[in-house]
Amino acid sequence: MTKVASARDRILGKLRRRIKGTVLPSESLSKHTTYRIGGDAEILASAADSDDAAAVYRFARREGIPLTVLGAGSNVIAPDDGIEGIVLKLENPHAAIRFSSDGTVHADAGVPVLVLARTAAKKGLGGLVPIAGVPGTVGGAVLMNARVDKEDTASLLVSVEVLTSSGKRRTFRRNEIPFGYRTSIFKGSDWMILRAVFDLHPGDPIHLLEEIEHEWNTWRANFPLEPPNAGSVFKRPPGDYAGRLIEEAGCKGLRVGGAVVSDRHANFILNTGDATAADIYELISEVRRRTYEKTGVYLELEQIPLDSSD
Ligand SMILES: Cc1cc2nc3c(=O)[nH]c(=O)nc-3n(C[C@H](O)[C@H](O)[C@H](O)COP(=O)(O)OP(=O)(O)OC[C@H]3O[C@@H](n4cnc5c(N)ncnc54)[C@H](O)[C@@H]3O)c2cc1C
Numbered sequence: 001m002t003k004v005a006s007a008r009d010r011i012l013g014k015l016r017r018r019i020k021g022t023v024l025p026s027e028s029l030s031k032h033t034t035y036r037i038g039g040d041a042e043i044l045a046s047a048a049d050s051d052d053a054a055a056v057y058r059f060a061r062r063e064g065i066p067l068t069v070l071g072a073g074s075n076v077i078a079p080d081d082g083i084e085g086i087v088l089k090l091e092n093p094h095a096a097i098r099f100s101s102d103g104t105v106h107a108d109a110g111v112p113v114l115v116l117a118r119t120a121a122k123k124g125l126g127g128l129v130p131i132a133g134v135p136g137t138v139g140g141a142v143l144m145n146a147r148v149d150k151e152d153t154a155s156l157l158v159s160v161e162v163l164t165s166s167g168k169r170r171t172f173r174r175n176e177i178p179f180g181y182r183t184s185i186f187k188g189s190d191w192m193i194l195r196a197v198f199d200l201h202p203g204d205p206i207h208l209l210e211e212i213e214h215e216w217n218t219w220r221a222n223f224p225l226e227p228p229n230a231g232s233v234f235k236r237p238p239g240d241y242a243g244r245l246i247e248e249a250g251c252k253g254l255r256v257g258g259a260v261v262s263d264r265h266a267n268f269i270l271n272t273g274d275a276t277a278a279d280i281y282e283l284i285s286e287v288r289r290r291t292y293e294k295t296g297v298y299l300e301l302e303q304i305p306l307d308s309s310d
Pocket of ligand 1: 137144
């Protein structure tokens with residue numbers, strides 16, 4: 001056994017003793033991202049709950065192992081040459097959801113937004129319909145300040161609990177957290193979101209569930225998950241739409257390898273089967289170049305490139 005392989009086996013063993021979730025070596029990131037691309041995570045640890053997440057985070061920090069946090073992988077571009085160290089996968093439909101008597105719901109970061117909205121609705125609690133169409137987790141929605149309808153994630157929040165880089169838990173109330181369009185103070189930081197608390201209001205369970213299904217089905221009909229994609233590639237420039245500008249630049253249907261600009265939504269890049277991250281980046285550059293030349297607008301990336309050495 002090589003030194004590298006035995007070091008990895010030691011880390012695998014230590015992680016498996018520390019968490020309830022699974023720990024896998026050489027796991028393809030294509031199974032964990034909605035683009036269905038990416039090389040292997042050197043180690044992929046799936047958290048069963050926020051205690052698992054905190055244990056992996058602290059372990060990686062203490063041992064000096066690079067750590068990459070992943071929710072549902074619905075807004076990321078995973079590198080072709082994989083990711084060194086530990087990828088901590090939080091998405092888990094069974095992660096904890098707790099209801100409080102004051103009408104709030106406390107959800108672990110790994111809970112899919114749709115699961116949270118449905119669970120609350122069954123208890124006769126509404127308020128999450130505006131984000132029910134987001135195909136990501138609570139943590140990803142907070143970090144990206146996701147929005148599908150009139151309200152963004154930030155406007156529904158009461159507080160967010162994070163693990164700071166020193167491994168301490170801290171809770172921030174909504175008004176202490178700067179949020180922006182598709183961004184929050186957590187983006188680009190090395191803090192991990194552990195849990196979020198949302199403000200809910202009473203409603204009729206059947207009616208709420210119908211609203212949520214309607215929201216999800218409408219958004220999936222307009223923005224399907226197949227062929228594989230990661231949602232909007234570029235942010236909306238002030239006063240305009242990235243899709244409109246890309247279409248004006250004649251980029252619909254533009255292709256590099258297995259990656260193609262959607263004919264339906266110009267701001268979506270689709271993986272037609274064998275796209276690589278390199279294909280996607282080359283297509284992004286070409287779309288940017290053509291759009292800038294045609295319209296004078298330089299488009300800013302919304303999707304998040306994951307680094308091989310994150
Ligand atoms: C078909 C489709 C439609 C979409 N439509 C919309 C839409 O209408 N509106 C919208 O806003 N978005 C949309 N998206 C984008 C995406 O679903 C959202 O940005 C979502 O909030 C990402 O959540 P995630 O759990 O998948 O995060 P990921 O993609 O897994 O991660 C995104 C970033 O957050 C970090 N991260 C994730 N969880 C944590 C955590 N707990 N702590 C710290 N960092 C974390 C990751 O490291 C990464 O940098 C769409 C995507 C697809 C595929």
